[in-house]
Amino acid sequence: MKRPAATCHRTAATAGTAAAVAGVLLALSACAGGGTGTSAGGKTVLRITWWGNPARAQATQEAVALFEKAHPDITVQSEPSAYPGYYDKLDTEVTAGDAPDVFQVDTVSKYASKGSLADLGALKDVLDTSSIAPAYLAQGSYLGKLYEVPAGSNPFALLYNSALVSAAGVGAPTAGMTWQQYGDLAKQISAKGDGKTWGAGDDSANVQAFEIFVRQRGGNLYSADGKSLGFTQAELTAWWTYWDGLRKSGAVPPATVTEPGVAGDVTKVPIAKGQVAMDAYGTSTTLPGGNWQYVGLPGETAARPGAYLKRSVDWGVYGHSKHAKEAAELVDFLINDAQAGLKLGISRGAPANSKVLAALTPTLSGSARQVAAYTGYVGKAGNNSAAPPPSPSASTQIETGLFVRTAESVWFGKASIDQAAGQFMQQAKQMLAGDS
């Protein structure tokens, strides 16, 4: 290694070498720059990405094709993805400065606070949000500015498989049941099953169901300023104790049946696999098969409903997009165009756009009709309360990581309910403070 260094005097030859090396480096960097060009034959190329099941992917691609037909000068590259890994990839692309122009997103503050989302108010000439209820728009806003447009609605529901429920010979779950009654019903269904089906899904690791539970008690997942939790350790303990009892009585399946679905893969959740008859579930994800009915979650009262008009997912425009205007046109088309609305159907829940929803509803049948009807039901006064403030940026870490992890430690006997709840509170506090 040392020898060639000894010859390294400043001579014309070495200078030439340096130039040659620099030349090679330049050539390399030129190659690297080639990939991100967004113009192909004078056409603007937009990239769009989202997560979801194949049905959503197909519906979105069909709607995007309509957009391309209406805008011959724009080509759209679709990059559909499954939920697991979606944000990892998006975050990496955002940090590399190479994110898709339009992306599906559901955590506004995380991206808006870092300038990764375009201020849609500045693009309102091409992006019309007048048909979307302010309650939905508020969920896509950060510090008073609109950064994301809701693509659909996702009021949380109690979903049940009417075939399994009627096979057990029990009455269907109804809105206004107490949590106690829900557990008893689940127990009855399990008892009639063959040991491979259970009454209800185990929602102890389901943070959205827990959110409804704490809202029924006047809380929220986070405080209004997003700097602390909006519920108490006692409430978390009560939640896990409730499910622990149901697990032990056989009303809900054992942990090993529930575990494969917690990472977010729709095809692996027990309700979709026909292993349980009832489960708390969102309305924006269409499950395979037909016999799905939607009612309000247990514990709802007119005095203090936990349900709210939750937006399912949003469309956001990348803050550093070179084609922000065209990207906003695409978003406008996806949320406002009637034809696109018919293609998209309820692939992201019932449309948040009231006009599109009105046009779509008569065409729906089966489960899709149920979703639209349930969304209408939640929208009525007394069945919903005000939406919570936008989640803090640590929310993904807390909800998909910490909450699931600590709930699972109870399932598998790695921690007592009190220990797990204590760990959750302490670590969530650290994450919200931004030092973990």
Place this chain on the structure above:
Amino acid sequence: MASATAESVAVRPDRSTAAPGLGRRPGKRQGGPAFILLSPWIIGTVGVLAIPLLYSLYLSFTSYDLLSAPHWVGFANYRRLFTSDPRYLHSIQVTAEYVVTSAPLKLLAALAVALLLARPRRGQGVYRALFYLPSLLGTSVAIAIVWQGTFDTDGPFNGFLRLFGIRGEAWVSDPNYVRWVIVALAMWQFGAPMVIFLAGLKQIPRELYEAAEVDGAGPWRRFRSITLPMLSPVILFNLVVEMIGAFQAFTPAQLVGDGQGGPVDSTLFYTLYLYQRAFQFQQMGYAAAMAWVMIAGLGVITGLLFWSAKYWVHYGD
């Protein structure tokens, strides 16, 4: 290697010069072409290896979220690793348990198969290729996914157990078992150490076995007193390589586990946690510190293995 290349290029025109030392004096001029020819290597090593390596060392002393410039925090990352991050300590434990189970078991499997294949027989090339095949496939993402499906609650493995009336467990969903599924995946990829063991076995002089046989040594005695000592340098080599490989395991934890370290952090391998910190939490400085602790740890463990060699490795002289 590089300097050798450089020298041969530099020296060639001066073949007539007797002493190579003298030949380098007028070599001022010949440095140029040498550097041009070396430039792919230099660019590669400096640009892809040295600079990122040093930069990551620098980052490990900073707080860096990729979006804003890194700012210096001294040893804070390292301090936090060992004082206020229980998940980090847990990831070390998970990884250590994996290494001390998977590496020896894999070597045992490799040695056992190598002993079987070492005897000359018809079609042995085919057998060797077949036994090596899993190692080519095993590191791939596809196989990890297939592996997870195989050991799923209603997967083929439990179907196989049912033939014998055994009710299988939920191997990949249960935190008590999933680690063993990953260890089994590692064991199955015994091909590379097997090939090295085979080469080592071929090196053992036949006379030793013949002489031992004449002295009345049985097969076990021959294995213990001839094969193992004669093979010990190869065992050391394989042990070091497999141990380092096991410490760096990422794909199986990401794909056989749930990708978040679950269930209940039972698959939270060191590298997976590092990936989470870096790419999910955007804590590049913290992740860089983790990487450097890992390098240091690997260095120490490898050093200990080499040090222990004098007690059990037989170099035959």
